[in-house]
Amino acid sequence: MAGNTFGQCFRVTTWGESHGKAIGGVxxxxxxxxxxxxxxxxxxxxxxxxxQSDLTTTxxxxxxxxxxxxxxxxxxxxxxxxxxxxxxxHRSEDYDKLKNSHRPQHADEVYELKYGIxxxxxxxxxxxxxTAIRVAAAAIAQKIMTHGxxxxxxxxxxxxxxxxxxxxxxxxxxxxxNVRAADLEIAKQMEARILGLKAQGNSVGxxxxxxxxxxxxxxxxxxxxxxxxxxxxxxxxxxxxxxFEYGAGFEASQLTGSENNEYENGMYGGITNGKPITxxxxxxxxxxxxxxxxxxxxxxxxxxxxVEAMAWLVLxxxxxxxxxxxxx
Numbered sequence: 088m089a090g091n092t093f094g095q096c097f098r099v100t101t102w103g104e105s106h107g108k109a110i111g112g113v114x115x116x117x118x119x120x121x122x123x124x125x126x127x128x129x130x131x132x133x134x135x136x137x138x139q140s141d142l143t144t145t146x147x148x149x150x151x152x153x154x155x156x157x158x159x160x161x162x163x164x165x166x167x168x169x170x171x172x173x174x175x176x177h178r179s180e181d182y183d184k185l186k187n188s189h190r191p192q193h194a195d196e197v198y199e200l201k202y203g204i205x206x207x208x209x210x211x212x213x214x215x216x217x218t219a220i221r222v223a224a225a226a227i228a229q230k231i232m233t234h235g236x237x238x239x240x241x242x243x244x245x246x247x248x249x250x251x252x253x254x255x256x257x258x259x260x261x262x263x264x265n266v267r268a269a270d271l272e273i274a275k276q277m278e279a280r281i282l283g284l285k286a287q288g289n290s291v292g293x294x295x296x297x298x299x300x301x302x303x304x305x306x307x308x309x310x311x312x313x314x315x316x317x318x319x320x321x322x323x324x325x326x327x328x329x330x331f332e333y334g335a336g337f338e339a340s341q342l343t344g345s346e347n348n349e350y351e352n353g354m355y356g357g358i359t360n361g362k363p364i365t366x367x368x369x370x371x372x373x374x375x376x377x378x379x380x381x382x383x384x385x386x387x388x389x390x391x392x393x394v395e396a397m398a399w400l401v402l403x404x405x406x407x408x409x410x411x412x413x414x415x
Contacts, residue, residue, distance in 0.1 A: 088202070088212070093324070094400060096407035097231070099224040103174075104206050105214030106182075111171040112220035114227055116407060117157065119165030121234045123227065128152050131226040132172075132219060134392040140265040142281050142388050148175055152223050170223050174216075182208045192374040215326040215386075218393045225396030228403035239402060243297035243394040244269040245387040246367060248277045256296070267391040285384035290373035293387035297394050299353065299364040299402070306359040306405040313357020314405055321397035322368050327386050330369035368394060 092100040096116050103110030129152060136150040150172055157168030185207045189196040194213035198205040205211060232239050244261045245268040246253050256269030264274035284291050307314030319331045335350045353364030370386050383389060
């Protein structure tokens with residue numbers, strides 16, 4: 088199976104399955120002499136971990152990360168950093184009845200068609216459990232950016248669930264509610280909607296919005312490796328993401344040129360210009376309903392830190408690529 092590595096200069100390779108002994112990853116390309124410990128990574132994992140509230144799966148994983156290599160006396164050595172997280176709360180028997188059937192709109196079916204074999208336990212490699220390593224790697228990516236003197240911020244939040252929309256986001260309240268919405272009143276309505284659908288054995292999708300502030304100027308390469316292209320790839324690689332747009336997005340197709348020019352755009356020609364970058368992703372409703380196992384009734388709350396993580400990976404990768412392109 089190819090396609091398990093993301094990035095060029097800052098490369099992240101993940102491994103492991105939902106119900107395997109552990110999940111892990113290898114980060115290659117991290118500069119040396121950056122202070123790093125498990126304590127730097129754990130807070131990010133705590134935001135993503137399952138079992139946080141009634142809005143998420145009841146699977147209770149502590150997601151304690153262990154650094155196996157690439158760090159000596161509290162600093163990165165420049166060699167590959169290996170991470171591992173042991174799976175503690177997997178109940179594989181919940182999936183026994185799925186050995187000979189496929190969940191609707193799930194990767195189980197195409198994995199079997201492609202490889203002739205599949206791990207049916209919780210989705211195996213296709214499970215969102217894999218994203219824990221992306222979040223861990225992103226904590227290291229953020230350390231690289233901070234160590235380099237950048238003041239970049241990445242802030243994601245739940246923008247919309249059905250007709251419930253956050254119109255005037257207040258970033259300060261995102262972590263004050265279980266939905267991770269940027270409006271406390273709308274968050275209450277969103278939570279009630281999710282719990283109501285959960286009680287019916289159903290699920291619901293969402294739109295997430297993410298803003299990147301003070302991104303370094305000049306990130307992105309002409310033609311194929313535009314910053315927007317890698318950002319789109321990063322987001323579309325997340326489980327259940329069906330759409331990506333930035334700036335005015337699809338609305339721009341219905342605007343005049345003068346109207347579209349009024350939108351603040353943090354990228355020209357796919358290269359960052361220092362202005363805020365705002366993008367949105369569409370999350371489908373959880374497909375695994377009425378099939379047993381433990382699942383999120385809405386993926387938005389735990390997807391917020393994953394979206395931020397993938398943005399940090401793109402930022403760190405392009406920042407390091409920029410350094411090599413400017414050597415004279």
